[in-house]
Amino acid sequence: MCKFYADSMLGKLSRYLRFLGFDTLYRTDESIDEMLQISVDDNRIVLSRSQEVFQLCIKREIKTLFLTNIDVSGQLREIKDNFNVDFACHPLKMRCSVCNGDLKEKSKLDILNRIPEGTAKEYDDFWECSKCFKIYWVGSHWEDIKKTISEL
Ligand SMILES: [Zn+2]
Numbered sequence: 001m002c003k004f005y006a007d008s009m010l011g012k013l014s015r016y017l018r019f020l021g022f023d024t025l026y027r028t029d030e031s032i033d034e035m036l037q038i039s040v041d042d043n044r045i046v047l048s049r050s051q052e053v054f055q056l057c058i059k060r061e062i063k064t065l066f067l068t069n070i071d072v073s074g075q076l077r078e079i080k081d082n083f084n085v086d087f088a089c090h091p092l093k094m095r096c097s098v099c100n101g102d103l104k105e106k107s108k109l110d111i112l113n114r115i116p117e118g119t120a121k122e123y124d125d126f127w128e129c130s131k132c133f134k135i136y137w138v139g140s141h142w143e144d145i146k147k148t149i150s151e152l
Contacts, residue, residue, distance in 0.1 A: 002083055005039045007048035012072045018100055019145050021093030022085075025100060036062055045083070047075075077152050087149045094127065094136065101131030111135055 003023040006014040014026040025044065027035045032053055039046050039062050046057050046064040057064035065082050069075045080087060094103050106126045114135055115126070127136040 002085055003042060003044045005035055005042075005044040005046050007035065007046065007050060007053055009049055010047055010067070010075070013047065013067075013075050015097040016072055016076060016145065016148070017079075018095040018097045019142075020087055020089065020149070021095060023095065023100065032056065036060060039063075047079070073148050073152060076148070080152060087152065089142075089146050089149055096129035096132060096134055096136075098134055099129060099132045101129040103127035103136060104130055106135070 001022065004014070004017055005025045005027065006017070008027045011026060014024045017024040025035075025038065030038075035046065035053075036056060038044065039057075040060070044063075046053065046062055047067060048054055048057075048064065049067050049070075051066065054064055054066040056062075065079065067075045067078055069078060076087065079085060092105075095101065096103060104127060106128045108120065108124060108126060111126055111128065112120055115137070119137060119139070123137045123139065125138060128134070129136070
């Protein structure tokens with residue numbers, strides 16, 4: 001499975017990729033050099049909208065994709081076309097959209113005091129990030145992402 005390093009300005013795309021189960025880092029405070037070095041070490045594909053970053057990757061023979069689309073569905077389509085990846089939505093594959101951590105299944109009872117009452121009534125399946133402990137469930141946000149993916 002492809003691993004990615006999304007350049008700054010690609011925050012939304014990195015959240016989508018994590019939801020789809022792809023190990024994705026997102027550049028915030030790191031320098032371009034740090035991003036490139038980590039990508040070499042981890043065998044990550046650098047995603048960027050910057051020609052400068054793209055040219056640096058080519059020079060150093062780092063796998064990269066220069067994204068021309070501004071909107072996330074266009075960007076996902078570019079990734080799909082270039083790397084032949086499968087964008088199937090599956091909750092067990094998801095990674096934390098905030099920190100890229102693995103999600104673990106949780107029973108509703110265990111996390112009942114950490115979710116809104118309405119959510120507890122409406123949903124039965126929950127996951128918790130193993131790193132930042134954010135709770136996830138298959139809610140409306142999930143449906144939005146599924147819709148975006150199905151239209152690619
Ligand atoms: Zn997390």
